[in-house]
Amino acid sequence: MALLPMFPELLKQLFRTPATNTFPAKYLPPSVTGFLEKVGAGQAALVPPVPTPPKFRGKIEYQRDGCIGCSLCVKVCPSNAIELLEETKRIRIWVDQCIFCSQCTDICPKGGLRMTDAFLLADEDRYSENLIVE
Amino acid sequence: MSGEKKAPYIVPIGPTHPALKEPVMFTFEMDGEVIRDVDFAPGQTHRGIEWMGMRRNPVQIVHLTDRICGICGVSHTLAFSRAVEQVAGIEVPERADYIRTIIAEFERIQSHLLWAGVAAHELGFDSLLHLTWRVREQSMDVIENLTGNRVNYALVQVGGVRRDIVPEQHRIIEDCLSTYEGLLGKLLDLFLHDKTIAMRCRNIGFLSRDDALKLCTVGPTARASGVNVDLRQDYPYCAYGDLDIRAILPDQHLGETRGDVYDRIVVRLLEVGQSCGIVRQCLSEMPAGEITAEPKLAKLLAICKKARGEAIGRVEAPRGECFHYVMMDGKESPVAWKVKASSYSNLMSWIPMLKGEQIADIPIVVASIDPCLSCTDRVAVVRGGSRSILSKDDLHRLSVEKTRRMQQ
Numbered sequence: 001m002a003l004l005p006m007f008p009e010l011l012k013q014l015f016r017t018p019a020t021n022t023f024p025a026k027y028l029p030p031s032v033t034g035f036l037e038k039v040g041a042g043q044a045a046l047v048p049p050v051p052t053p054p055k056f057r058g059k060i061e062y063q064r065d066g067c068i069g070c071s072l073c074v075k076v077c078p079s080n081a082i083e084l085l086e087e088t089k090r091i092r093i094w095v096d097q098c099i100f101c102s103q104c105t106d107i108c109p110k111g112g113l114r115m116t117d118a119f120l121l122a123d124e125d126r127y128s129e130n131l132i133v134e
Numbered sequence: 135m136s137g138e139k140k141a142p143y144i145v146p147i148g149p150t151h152p153a154l155k156e157p158v159m160f161t162f163e164m165d166g167e168v169i170r171d172v173d174f175a176p177g178q179t180h181r182g183i184e185w186m187g188m189r190r191n192p193v194q195i196v197h198l199t200d201r202i203c204g205i206c207g208v209s210h211t212l213a214f215s216r217a218v219e220q221v222a223g224i225e226v227p228e229r230a231d232y233i234r235t236i237i238a239e240f241e242r243i244q245s246h247l248l249w250a251g252v253a254a255h256e257l258g259f260d261s262l263l264h265l266t267w268r269v270r271e272q273s274m275d276v277i278e279n280l281t282g283n284r285v286n287y288a289l290v291q292v293g294g295v296r297r298d299i300v301p302e303q304h305r306i307i308e309d310c311l312s313t314y315e316g317l318l319g320k321l322l323d324l325f326l327h328d329k330t331i332a333m334r335c336r337n338i339g340f341l342s343r344d345d346a347l348k349l350c351t352v353g354p355t356a357r358a359s360g361v362n363v364d365l366r367q368d369y370p371y372c373a374y375g376d377l378d379i380r381a382i383l384p385d386q387h388l389g390e391t392r393g394d395v396y397d398r399i400v401v402r403l404l405e406v407g408q409s410c411g412i413v414r415q416c417l418s419e420m421p422a423g424e425i426t427a428e429p430k431l432a433k434l435l436a437i438c439k440k441a442r443g444e445a446i447g448r449v450e451a452p453r454g455e456c457f458h459y460v461m462m463d464g465k466e467s468p469v470a471w472k473v474k475a476s477s478y479s480n481l482m483s484w485i486p487m488l489k490g491e492q493i494a495d496i497p498i499v500v501a502s503i504d505p506c507l508s509c510t511d512r513v514a515v516v517r518g519g520s521r522s523i524l525s526k527d528d529l530h531r532l533s534v535e536k537t538r539r540m541q542q
Contacts, residue, residue, distance in 0.1 A: 006259075006262055057282045
């Protein structure tokens, strides 16, 4: 097999388990949202996703109580996803605009912003409650 | 055939290709299957990133530069940061330089493996594509572990890096490096000793050394034509000055330089091995200390705001030299910011490469300079007034058919 070095590799591959993690189910369900509802109701089992790495940058968590309204996070947000609400001196984060750079969590003097592990943020409505943190 | 002159067939490709970093419009003059002349018009899609940058401060722009290219995010961030650091007179701590080097080399590893897979795919060798991309996953996992994300790393910041490499991560990196060093021989065997790949890549897409110099090609494309250029060797930045780096040329492996697609595969695969060595060396020699010159971001912003002057940042990206020009004028945002990605320098080399080749060779030759994948989304073939559209799938099919024909 001097000229077809790939051939033995392919034969070996036949007996290996596939490298792909079949999240959320082994076979694509007709409706993913329907499938997830079923999982929620306990009728179907979810193939777990690949675990997130340490210090993963997911959806932002905001602790409103510690916030002093210094608006430093607004200043460093590259995508202008953070808005300072003038009347309450608190911020509102539009997660649909967020690019998950974690710069706001770095600059916050009170440590009130944190990146969570949440990454399943797809939504049909960009103004849905799931995508606004305040 | 009598001496009558026929008008050449014109095959336009482009202009918009979502997968391309820099969408281009190709016009091929065909004589039957053979390409007589090529013309192309770059600059079809202008995203206005520089415009966006001039309304933001450097700390924000760094994350914007991450998104110029999904594959070489570190290179752009690094080039921009280095430009700003020169303007503002910020001295980067040594440890940060080493971490920057490590992540830049990991980026090179994953980018070259990605390219190798794409090249195999363009030849119709999809099993090799899947194998290469499977082994690429390990480098992506390491990058994910070091930075927090698979792409858009957000690791480099003006003045240093944002995350340290802790001792627990050394083991993960070491695992990955030894896997790749073990795999490299196998990958070289799979790519270089395969009859199909040799048939389709040897003596295809020539770029002579003179042309490579004249057209100012950079990176692996230039090195595959025998031009000894590598910014890491010629203009060391970050930790490269401490390391002994020599540009990889195809004659080191094959004993000769032809400047064809095959040589470009050789250069890129060997660079994966070189990068593994660099990462290993960096890990063992990494000094202790700070990872950023200014940990307080508010202070960093104030420093950048005071900065006046102009500077360029140059970085050897996986595809070649990446160049950022920044001019600051004592304001929050830069007055001018110019980005020149490496593919821009390499695009002109398509013309000498494609002349004399066949339509079925377009995918592999176009991909051989690594212009970020599928250039050939849609092709319109005009034949005597009747018009038909060749999609990327059709071109791919033509390419596969050519391989089959040559095998018979």
